[in-house]
Amino acid sequence: QVQLVESGGGLVQAGGSLRLSCAASGRTFSWYPMGWFRQTPGKEREFVACISGSGSTTDYADSVKGRFTISRDNAKKLVYLQMNSLNTDDTAVYYCARSPSGATTRVPKDYADWGQGTQVTVSS
Secondary structure, eight states: OOOEEEEOOEEEETTOOEEEEEEEOSTTGGGSOEEEEEEOTTSOOEEEEEEOSSSOOEEEOTTTTTTEEEEEETTTTEEEEEEOSOOGGGOEEEEEEEOSSSSOOOOGGGOOEEOOOEEEEEEO
16 A cells, blocks of 8 residues: 655645645655645645656646646655645645546545545645
8 A cells, every 4th residue: 555645734824836746755756647626624635736756747726726736756656736826715624635547537535545645724
């Protein structure tokens, strides 16, 4: 089983930036797509971005497109989420996840392994 550990969350003012990191264990990290999701209390987990195993394919939710960038460093087994132009609607717990399938996907149930989450709070 893959272990995922997120870091980089925190408190930031609207308009600011944060970079989240997700460190993964396991020897086959580069085989699998990775995703970032977010969740606020009382709401379902929401897709944010995903990236293919090679990093050549990415996908973004419309709400973050143009502001967030997902990337990965397979040698270091890290996935990043660069978040710019943050607004209060971006406040949430952010999770990284690994999909055992070969294709990028926006569907949470397609992801088998999840991190513990990191809180991002954007103040107005």
